[in-house]
Amino acid sequence: MTDTTDRLEDSFGVVRRATLADVARDLKISPSTVSRALDPNRSTMVNKATREKIIESAERLGYRPDIQARSLMTGRTQTIVVIAADLGNRWLTPILHGVASRVSVEGIVPIIAETNDDSRVLDDLIDHMLSRRVDAMIVVGARRGDGPSIERAARMVPMVVAARPLQDVSVPVVTHDDRRGGEMIGQHFADLGHRVVAQLLGPGAVLNFPLRNEGFTSAIESAGLRQLPAIDEALRPTYDEGARLMHRLLDVSSDVPTAVFAHNDPMAIGAMSVIRERGLRIPEDISIAGYNDMPLTSLINPGLTTVRYPGWEVGHAAAEVALRLFAGEEAVESVSLNPVLKPRGSTAPLP
Amino acid sequence: MTDTTDRLEDSFGVVRRATLADVARDLKISPSTVSRALDPNRSTMVNKATREKIIESAERLGYRPDIQARSLMTGRTQTIVVIAADLGNRWLTPILHGVASRVSVEGIVPIIAETNDDSRVLDDLIDHMLSRRVDAMIVVGARRGDGPSIERAARMVPMVVAARPLQDVSVPVVTHDDRRGGEMIGQHFADLGHRVVAQLLGPGAVLNFPLRNEGFTSAIESAGLRQLPAIDEALRPTYDEGARLMHRLLDVSSDVPTAVFAHNDPMAIGAMSVIRERGLRIPEDISIAGYNDMPLTSLINPGLTTVRYPGWEVGHAAAEVALRLFAGEEAVESVSLNPVLKPRGSTAPLP
DNA sequence: CAGGGTCTTGCAAGCGCTTGCAGTAAGACG
DNA sequence: CGTCTTACTGCAAGCGCTTGCAAGACCCTG
Numbered sequence: 001m002t003d004t005t006d007r008l009e010d011s012f013g014v015v016r017r018a019t020l021a022d023v024a025r026d027l028k029i030s031p032s033t034v035s036r037a038l039d040p041n042r043s044t045m046v047n048k049a050t051r052e053k054i055i056e057s058a059e060r061l062g063y064r065p066d067i068q069a070r071s072l073m074t075g076r077t078q079t080i081v082v083i084a085a086d087l088g089n090r091w092l093t094p095i096l097h098g099v100a101s102r103v104s105v106e107g108i109v110p111i112i113a114e115t116n117d118d119s120r121v122l123d124d125l126i127d128h129m130l131s132r133r134v135d136a137m138i139v140v141g142a143r144r145g146d147g148p149s150i151e152r153a154a155r156m157v158p159m160v161v162a163a164r165p166l167q168d169v170s171v172p173v174v175t176h177d178d179r180r181g182g183e184m185i186g187q188h189f190a191d192l193g194h195r196v197v198a199q200l201l202g203p204g205a206v207l208n209f210p211l212r213n214e215g216f217t218s219a220i221e222s223a224g225l226r227q228l229p230a231i232d233e234a235l236r237p238t239y240d241e242g243a244r245l246m247h248r249l250l251d252v253s254s255d256v257p258t259a260v261f262a263h264n265d266p267m268a269i270g271a272m273s274v275i276r277e278r279g280l281r282i283p284e285d286i287s288i289a290g291y292n293d294m295p296l297t298s299l300i301n302p303g304l305t306t307v308r309y310p311g312w313e314v315g316h317a318a319a320e321v322a323l324r325l326f327a328g329e330e331a332v333e334s335v336s337l338n339p340v341l342k343p344r345g346s347t348a349p350l351p
Numbered sequence: 352m353t354d355t356t357d358r359l360e361d362s363f364g365v366v367r368r369a370t371l372a373d374v375a376r377d378l379k380i381s382p383s384t385v386s387r388a389l390d391p392n393r394s395t396m397v398n399k400a401t402r403e404k405i406i407e408s409a410e411r412l413g414y415r416p417d418i419q420a421r422s423l424m425t426g427r428t429q430t431i432v433v434i435a436a437d438l439g440n441r442w443l444t445p446i447l448h449g450v451a452s453r454v455s456v457e458g459i460v461p462i463i464a465e466t467n468d469d470s471r472v473l474d475d476l477i478d479h480m481l482s483r484r485v486d487a488m489i490v491v492g493a494r495r496g497d498g499p500s501i502e503r504a505a506r507m508v509p510m511v512v513a514a515r516p517l518q519d520v521s522v523p524v525v526t527h528d529d530r531r532g533g534e535m536i537g538q539h540f541a542d543l544g545h546r547v548v549a550q551l552l553g554p555g556a557v558l559n560f561p562l563r564n565e566g567f568t569s570a571i572e573s574a575g576l577r578q579l580p581a582i583d584e585a586l587r588p589t590y591d592e593g594a595r596l597m598h599r600l601l602d603v604s605s606d607v608p609t610a611v612f613a614h615n616d617p618m619a620i621g622a623m624s625v626i627r628e629r630g631l632r633i634p635e636d637i638s639i640a641g642y643n644d645m646p647l648t649s650l651i652n653p654g655l656t657t658v659r660y661p662g663w664e665v666g667h668a669a670a671e672v673a674l675r676l677f678a679g680e681e682a683v684e685s686v687s688l689n690p691v692l693k694p695r696g697s698t699a700p701l702p
Numbered sequence: 703c704a705g706g707g708t709c710t711t712g713c714a715a716g717c718g719c720t721t722g723c724a725g726t727a728a729g730a731c732g
Numbered sequence: 733c734g735t736c737t738t739a740c741t742g743c744a745a746g747c748g749c750t751t752g753c754a755a756g757a758c759c760c761t762g
Contacts, residue, residue: 017481064481064482065482066423066482066484067482067483067484068419068423068428068483072417072419072420072423077419087448088441088445090439093438096438109462109464109479111462112463113460114451127415128460131417131418132418132419133418156368296647
């Protein structure tokens, strides 16, 4: 890339960015004309010859519009923020990609921020982003009880809740049907002929998990299987917590279940390592299923039966909803996408 | 969270954000005083009593400073952008956390953007971020040849290259010693008594990989081992490409190596599945090592021997360097952190 | 009591941009 | 040839904030 632009340097040789005024001065015309010439929507207002001169000069001087300054007048910042719980969480990536793929065509760049799954951090973040005048916010890291903060912010800026559902909230929610996903796992266990099953519960404050629980339990009950009572719930939906709950399940219960539903994939993998540690085989002694269909689930042995979470689609839809709200549409509706069961080697019929 | 703030509503009931002028009007004082009272650095300039009244009023009206407007005067946007190659790449997360942990104490929020490992996208992104007047950029997704674009931008805004090294570039580079890491693996193979080894090369345009190659090769040579010639290099450093290269290695070579160095963990895992598919055992028939020490490497069986990549530290240091540049420090130096070998079950002595 | 600080506050300019309005020139029309 | 459009351009205000400067009030010196 050759660099033939005239640079504006101050006495110290530090480069100053070219402004509209610089271009105007260069051409001895008014900044307004330059502004209009460079805006695709208003460029027809200016004479073709002048416009070409302006474009040439702008390029030569290396002019870049200042989005901050522009937003002061227009009220738009071309920025949308995605508030996530934890950037390390791999199921976030497809969601982010979905959002980016939708908004980038509008010249909007998504900002990503992280709450560490702490509701106070969420509050602060929302505050900060309000200060930044972002065009919209997509909250993918909501916890039970975050509704009021989100609704309060929704009065100032378009808000959408995505991925993790939230009940009784007046903003649009884009997610998939966790209840149905739980049902699918329960049904799958029943189809395989299991009689005694158990769950490793994810943290109740993240509402996906109670929904998965509900769906699973209802499928189990209507199929007439027996579910061991849950000992405890995970503090965080992680590998370590999955291992801890599995230990407790095997320690406490007098019965050993023949099929276990861990509320997400990392928990399931943690549980698998514990099962093996205890000298039990998967799936011969215990079948196990997870949730999310993360990339690593197909790499482990045996492959983990799980439910595909349509992250990209959720992100894309959430962005769509956010853009609509921003455009001033009134009745923007919530969206619920469908889960898909992915049976793999970790679940098998009862011998 | 109770909501007792007085809202400024227009005739349609739409909430308008409170501005400095609103607070000033409320108290019948000048906006300058309000501005000063609310800035920690200048709040001593204003009388204690007035300051308290101002703070009370600001709170009551729900005033939030407009960062965009402020940045117009101050020249700072309190924003730093991290340009990554691929958000789905898990080793990115600790780097991002490292950056965030350093800048957040300054009230700066990192923006994350993605290039999809495409140099043209990087160019566009840099341009866009220049328009956004970000305070600094950290490029974690650089490829060979991106130097000129980065240097050009460096004349307008502090730039630092992180994680992926870049040679002959005039901006600070924060990374770790890939050459040394490669050496460690080579030495490890030699220590275990292997005689015939091979590599699965990562894409040469990402400069970490040639460095790993160099280090490994030099260790191998000085230990007097034989290295099979590399057939091909991966197009992307992924599971699939690792599998493809492993297939080719086993197909093409007349010799079978007893130890293989895959240039990163996903490639190594891809290779492992191929090795097994072919009926060979790990580590009895073939030892294999990866690079990065991603979380999943300890979950698979056997555990993958690898080199720990200090992502958090790299991110933290890169942010530190960026902040220094932004503060106007002149001679900010490149940083190189140390790799650490993590021997696990996937490598073993030659029987 | 004059002269000199020290505190507080307000004024006004300006950051880089957009935009309503008015002004000019040129062509169109009767 | 006068009047109306039409096409283009500039003026000036203003988005919400910061900041140099000056002014006023007050207190302290000698």
